[in-house]
Amino acid sequence: MDELEEALLGVSALIESTVAINRDRYSADRLVTTLTGPYRRVLDTAERMIAGARRSIDIVHARRLQEEDRAERAERGLLGRTDPSVQVRLLCSPELIDEGFVSEQVDLPDPVDIRVARVPPLQAILVDRESALVVTGVAANRRAAVIWVPEVIHTLQILFDNVWRGALPAADRIVFGDRARAAFARQILAALRAGVTDEVAARDLAISVRTYRRYVAEIMTLLGANSRFQAGVRAAELGLLPLTRPGSGSGAAPGSG
Structure with a gap:
């Protein structure tokens, strides 16, 4: 996923440099409109773009909102106004997936x-492969613009399509149960990815080696992995593990013994 993240960050940089360097020319041609002020202006613009879509809406939701932004309006509500004939695709980072919205669909x-896929902090809406609303940064450093620059739209769309093909359908994600069990499963996955021995991993997790191996077998089955290493890699690809390599903390397993 490192190459993918670098590509996405590169696109974000391309957008910012394109807007900054050519702001006057693009603004004069109405190919870029910078959005300043409160976040509701971004939401109002997104609502108009979504309502005006004729063929497709592609959304990247991977930028964590500030408290004041979240209080403005539920972004998920904007999609309720789309025409049924419009294809809508939503790409979320694992940390920002809205379970309620997934269930509703x-x-x-x-x-x-x-x-679901790992993507850098970015919000984007691409409409009919012709225009895009892009938001980067947080708080006072937030930058938002509506873009009609063909080369930027083309690059964004190709990248979105490439990420989409390798992303995991939200309804098919691995579910490990309640929060405590899910956190414990992630510890085991981190140990598998790091190649820690069963004895060391079991000791760190304060369970028996037999119990640890039972959990490993269950997780491998859920992930459809043929080896422990593949399970660790697969978990990282699906966003089940954090980007930074976790430590080997300890904790009691639910129902361990």
């Missing part, structure tokens, strides 16, 4: 197609 006749 399951039984709808025209559900939003939601997938």
Whole structure:
């Protein structure tokens, strides 16, 4: 995923440099409109773009909002105004997936197609492969613009499509149970990725080696992995492990013995 992250960061840099270097020319041609002021202006613009879509809406939701931004309006509500004939794809980072929204889509006749992948902190809406609303940065450093620059839109769309193909459908994600059990499973996955021996991992987790191996077998089955190393790699690809390599903390397993 490192190459993917670098590519996404590169696109973000491309957007910012394109807007900064050519702001006057693009603004004169109405190819870039910078959005300043409160976050509601961003949401108002997103609402208009979504409502005006004719064929497709592709969304990247990987930028954590500030408290005051979240209080403005629920972004998920904006998608309720789309025409049923418009294809909607939503790409989320694992940390920002909205479980309630995913559940709501399951039984709808025209559900939003939601997938999960690791992406840098970025918000973007691409409409009809012709325009994009892009938001980067946080708080006072937030930068937002509506872009119609063809080369930027083309680059964003290609990258979105490439990430989308390798992303995991939200409804198919691995579910490990309650929060405590999920946290414990991530500790085991981190140990598998790091190649820690069963004895060391079991000691760090304060469980028996037999119990540890039982958990490993269950997790490998859930991940469809043929080896422990593959399970660790697969978990990282699916966003089940943090980007930074975790320490070997300790903790009691639910139902261990």
